[in-house]
Amino acid sequence: MAEPLRVVVTGAAGQIAYSLLFSVAKGDVFGKDQPLELLLLDITPMMEVLNGVVMELMDCAIPLVKNLVATDDPNVAFKDVDAAFMVGAMPRKEGMERKDLLKANVKIFKAQGQAMEKLAKKSVKVVVVGNPANTNACILSKYAPSIPKENFSCMTRLDQNRAQAQIAAKLNVSTEKVSNIIIWGNHSSTQFPDVAHAKAEVQGKVVTVPEAVQDDNFLKNEFIKTVQQRGAAVIKARKLSSAMSAAKAACDHMRDWFIGTKGGNWVSMGVISDGSYGIKEGLMYSFPVTIENKKITIVQGLSINEFAREKMDATAKELEQELSDALAECVD
Ligand SMILES: NC(=O)c1ccc[n+]([C@@H]2O[C@H](COP(=O)([O-])OP(=O)(O)OC[C@H]3O[C@@H](n4cnc5c(N)ncnc54)[C@H](O)[C@@H]3O)[C@@H](O)[C@H]2O)c1
Numbered sequence: 001m002a003e004p005l006r007v008v009v010t011g012a013a014g015q016i017a018y019s020l021l022f023s024v025a026k027g028d029v030f031g032k033d034q035p036l037e038l039l040l041l042d043i044t045p046m047m048e049v050l051n052g053v054v055m056e057l058m059d060c061a062i063p064l065v066k067n068l069v070a071t072d073d074p075n076v077a078f079k080d081v082d083a084a085f086m087v088g089a090m091p092r093k094e095g096m097e098r099k100d101l102l103k104a105n106v107k108i109f110k111a112q113g114q115a116m117e118k119l120a121k122k123s124v125k126v127v128v129v130g131n132p133a134n135t136n137a138c139i140l141s142k143y144a145p146s147i148p149k150e151n152f153s154c155m156t157r158l159d160q161n162r163a164q165a166q167i168a169a170k171l172n173v174s175t176e177k178v179s180n181i182i183i184w185g186n187h188s189s190t191q192f193p194d195v196a197h198a199k200a201e202v203q204g205k206v207v208t209v210p211e212a213v214q215d216d217n218f219l220k221n222e223f224i225k226t227v228q229q230r231g232a233a234v235i236k237a238r239k240l241s242s243a244m245s246a247a248k249a250a251c252d253h254m255r256d257w258f259i260g261t262k263g264g265n266w267v268s269m270g271v272i273s274d275g276s277y278g279i280k281e282g283l284m285y286s287f288p289v290t291i292e293n294k295k296i297t298i299v300q301g302l303s304i305n306e307f308a309r310e311k312m313d314a315t316a317k318e319l320e321q322e323l324s325d326a327l328a329e330c331v332d
């Protein structure tokens with residue numbers, strides 16, 4: 001059997017982690033034959049709750065879990081980790097935008113970046129879930145400069161999954177019949193869910209999503225708005241932010257990173273821009289990517305029309321502002 005992978009989950013006593021830990025532990029992400037050491041980090045006042053989570057994980061009696069460590073010490077949690085789910089951060093409440101969390105959350109990612117710099121494996125693969133996810137991921141990477149920038153990402157997979165589910169519902173097909181929807185930009189209400197290059201299988205025939213849906217007005221308006229506002233809609237209904245679907249998306253994201261994408265399909269991830277599609281270098285921007293041997297490659301050469309260009313630039317502009325606000329918060 002392989003050596004155990006060391007996987008840290010921050011915010012481990014919170015609601016996303018409660019679903020995420022179960023899926024990770026039973027092999028949904030790293031494979032059914034991959035043993036795991038799970039490192040669970042939360043803050044000191046949450047240690048009793050976290051101990052309850054540990055008890056439950058033990059009681060699941062999952063053979064892949066070789067070691068469980070619950071801690072409030074980043075020096076313990078990030079030591080030699082291979083994969084990191086960075087969930088620990090305050091969630092927004094009804095009426096807030098995700099960027100309103102910047103002041104509260106960005107310093108968490110500065111401190112955890114500094115801890116990762118000292119302790120994590122240089123090959124660690126990191127997904128940031130805590131909001132504002134793109135900017136937090138940028139800050140995390142900035143404070144862990146010896147870890148390659150391409151090892152940091154943020155989660156826009158929930159937006160991709162939401163978009164896929166909306167199109168599947170519109171076409172009355174199962175979700176796996178819809179692929180290659182792109183989420184461009186920020187995990188915020190300026191994100192651009194783009195179906196221009198997406199495919200759908202309808203009655204045995206694969207066509208583009210615009211051809212299948214035959215309703216440009218819906219695709220340019222209601223669809224985009226629904227995806228952009230889905231997080232807020234869940235908060236309004238549940239009085240809590242999405243958790244089950246967020247955990248599922250985090251698993252999808254990390255599984256694709258470790259196992260790879262398949263069959264010419266791409267997925268969306270926030271990654272550090274290399275200037276592709278005219279997006280300023282250094283921004284943590286969501287692009288369509290493919291993954292092979294754990295290497296992420298931004299899909300190149302997609303045609304971008306005027307409608308898309310405007311939306312891609314607007315979300316980039318918001319990210320530039322967020323990053324500059326975050327850097328100001330990080331000055332001691
Ligand atoms: N990117 C996405 O698609 C997406 C989706 C859903 C939620 N989120 C975000 O994920 C974050 C977590 O959401 P949740 O619903 O699990 O919140 P939650 O409040 O239930 O849990 C967050 C946990 O993080 C812990 N925490 C706070 N500071 C910490 C620190 N410095 N180190 C370690 N742990 C710390 C808290 O004590 C708490 O247990 C929020 O910021 C939320 O907005 C992002």
Ligand SMILES: O=C(O)C[C@H](O)C(=O)O
Pocket residue numbers: 091092098131158230231232234235241242246
């Ligand atoms: O919307 C939120 O604040 C939570 C999360 O980012 C989501 O998209 O559901």
